[in-house]
Amino acid sequence: xxxxxxxxxxxxxxxxxxxxxxxxxxxxxxxxxxxxxxxxxxxxxxxxxxxxxxxxxxxxxxxxxxxxxxxxxxxxxxxxxxxxxxxxxxxxxxxxxxxxxxxxxxxxxxxxxxxxxxxxxxxxxxxxxxxxxxxxxxxxxxxxxxxxxxxxxxxxxxxxxxxxxxxxxxxxxxxxxxxxxxxxxxxxxxxxxxxxxxxxxxxxxxxxxxxxxxxxxxxxxxxxxxxxxxxxxxxxxxxxxxxxxxxxxxxxxxxxxxxxxxxxxxxxxxxxxxxxxxxxxxxxxxxxxxxxxxxxxxxxxxxxxxxxxxxxxxxxxxxxxxxxxxxxxxxxxxxxxxxxxxxxxxxxxxxxxxxxxxxxxxxxxxxxxxxxx
Amino acid sequence: xxxxxxxxxxxxxxxxxxxxxxxxxxxxxxxxxxxxxxxxxxxxxxxxxxxxxxxxxxxxxxxxxxxxxxxxxxxxxxxxxxxxxxxxxxxxxxxxxxx
Numbered sequence: 001x002x003x004x005x006x007x008x009x010x011x012x013x014x015x016x017x018x019x020x021x022x023x024x025x026x027x028x029x030x031x032x033x034x035x036x037x038x039x040x041x042x043x044x045x046x047x048x049x050x051x052x053x054x055x056x057x058x059x060x061x062x063x064x065x066x067x068x069x070x071x072x073x074x075x076x077x078x079x080x081x082x083x084x085x086x087x088x089x090x091x092x093x094x095x096x097x098x099x100x101x102x103x104x105x106x107x108x109x110x111x112x113x114x115x116x117x118x119x120x121x122x123x124x125x126x127x128x129x130x131x132x133x134x135x136x137x138x139x140x141x142x143x144x145x146x147x148x149x150x151x152x153x154x155x156x157x158x159x160x161x162x163x164x165x166x167x168x169x170x171x172x173x174x175x176x177x178x179x180x181x182x183x184x185x186x187x188x189x190x191x192x193x194x195x196x197x198x199x200x201x202x203x204x205x206x207x208x209x210x211x212x213x214x215x216x217x218x219x220x221x222x223x224x225x226x227x228x229x230x231x232x233x234x235x236x237x238x239x240x241x242x243x244x245x246x247x248x249x250x251x252x253x254x255x256x257x258x259x260x261x262x263x264x265x266x267x268x269x270x271x272x273x274x275x276x277x278x279x280x281x282x283x284x285x286x287x288x289x290x291x292x293x294x295x296x297x298x299x300x301x302x303x304x305x306x307x308x309x310x311x312x313x314x315x316x317x318x319x320x321x322x323x324x325x326x327x328x329x330x331x332x333x334x335x336x337x338x339x340x341x342x343x344x345x346x347x348x349x350x351x352x353x354x355x356x357x358x359x360x361x362x363x364x365x366x367x368x369x370x371x372x373x
Numbered sequence: 374x375x376x377x378x379x380x381x382x383x384x385x386x387x388x389x390x391x392x393x394x395x396x397x398x399x400x401x402x403x404x405x406x407x408x409x410x411x412x413x414x415x416x417x418x419x420x421x422x423x424x425x426x427x428x429x430x431x432x433x434x435x436x437x438x439x440x441x442x443x444x445x446x447x448x449x450x451x452x453x454x455x456x457x458x459x460x461x462x463x464x465x466x467x468x469x470x471x472x
Contacts, residue, residue, distance in 0.1 A: 138470050237419075237445065237446045237467065238419035238420065238466055238467070239419075239466060239467050239468070239469055240466045240467065240468040240469075242469060242470045257419070257420050258419050258420065258466055291470075292470075293469045293470025294469070296445075296469040296470075297469055298444075298445060298446050300446075
C-alpha cells in the first residue's frame with residue numbers, strides 16, 4: 001500500500017504529528033506497536049507544563065510556551081472532531097517549596113528564566129506561605145512557599161490520545177496497531193516499510209517511536225540519542241477536591257474525576273518499567289508532607305513508565321541528510337508539546353520551513369564538547 | 374431479598390452499619406451483613422452518585438466499597454464481620470480534607 005506519509009509510532013508524539021499532517025493530505029498511515037511497547041503516553045502524569053523548563057535554552061522555553069498557548073484551541077478542535085474532552089485546563093501552576101534553601105534556589109532559577117526570555121517576558125511570582133495558604137488551604141505546615149506561573153495547566157493523557165486517534169480516523173488517516181516495524185529501506189525518494197508481514201511505501205516517513213526511535217532512525221542515517229528514565233506514579237481512590245482547581249501543583253495533581261496522582265521520581269535504570277516500594281514510599285511521604293490529608297487516602301494503583309530522555313532533556317527533531325523525506329522526532333514532553341507538534345511541527349514535515357524555535361533542537365548539539373564547569 | 378439458611382449458627386457477632394446495630398453469624402462478611410439488613414445499596418459512586426451494591430461477592434468487582442472502622446473504600450465482601458466493627462456506607466465521593 002502507498003501513502004503520502006507514514007508515521008512510525010502511535011503514541012502522542014507520532015499521533016500529534018500525523019494529526020497535523022492530515023491538514024495537508026488524507027493519505028496518512030500510523031504504524032503503532034503493541035501493548036508490550038514502552039508507552040510513555042500511557043504512563044504520563046498529564047501536565048501541560050512550562051514552569052522551570054528550559055534553563056539555558058530559551059528557544060525551548062518559547063517552543064513550550066507556544067504549545068501551551070495552542071493547547072486550548074487544539075483541545076477544542078479535538079473535541080469537535082471526536083466528542084472526547086481531553087480535560088485540558090490552563091489552571092496556572094505552582095511548585096511547592098519546603099525549605100528556605102529551596103526558596104532561594106527556585107527564586108534564582110525563575111529569575112534566570114525571566115532574564116533568558118528577554119523581550120518575550122516571563123511572568124512568575126514567588127508566593128509566601130500566607131499567599132499560598134490562601135490559594136491552597138490544604139498545604140501542610142512544612143511548606144514555606146511556592147513559585148507560580150500563569151502558563152501551566154493539565155490534560156488527561158489517556159483522553160488526549162483517544163481524542164487524537166478518533167480525530168485521525170475522522171480525517172481519513174489509517175491507524176494500524178500491533179505493527180512492529182521489521183525493516184526500513186530507501187531508494188529514489190521512496191521509503192519501503194515492512195511491518196507485521198505487510199509492505200508499505202511512502203515519500204515521507206516520520207519516526208516518532210519513543211525509545212524505539214534511536215534504532216529505527218539510525219537505519220536512515222539519523223542519530224537520535226535517547227535513553228530511558230524511569231518515573232513512578234501513585235494514584236489514590238477518587239476523593240472530594242483537596243486541591244484547588246485554580247492551580248496545578250507540579251507533582252501532586254487531582255484529576256477531574258477526583259483521583260490524586262503523585263509522581264516525580266527520576267531513575268536511570270535502563271529498560272526496566274517496574275515499580276519499587278522504596279521509591280513509592282518516598283513519593284507518598286513527600287506528598288503527605290505537602291498535603292497532610294493524603295495520609296488518609298487509599299492508594300488504588302501504581303505504575304512506572306519510561307521517559308524518552310536526551311542528554312540535555314530537550315526534544316530532538318531531525319531530517320535525514322541521506323534520505324531527505326525521512327524525519328525523526330522525540331521528546332519527553334509529549335503531552336505539553338502535542339499542540340505544537342500537531343499545529344506547527346507537522347507543517348515543517350509536510351514541506352514548510354523549519355520552525356525557528358527548533359533550529360537548535362538537532363542531534364548536532366551533542367557533538368559540541370562541553371565547556372569545563 | 375436475602376435470608377439465612379435455617380441450619381446456620383446463631384447470630385453472635387454484633388456490628389454497626391450507619392449507626393444501626395446488626396447481629397450476624399461468625400464468619401459472615403460485611404457484605405452479607407449489608408444484604409441481610411436490606412441494604413442492597415452499599416455506596417453511591419464518586420463521580421455520578423449512581424447507586425452500587427455487593428455484586429460478585431468474591432473480591433473482583435469492587436462495587437461493595439464501604440468505610441470500615443474509619444478506613445474508606447474497603448471491599449465489604451472480603452472483610453469478615455467482627456464484634457464492635459463500625460461500618461459506614463459511602464454515599465458519594467470520599468472526603469479526607471477541605472480543598
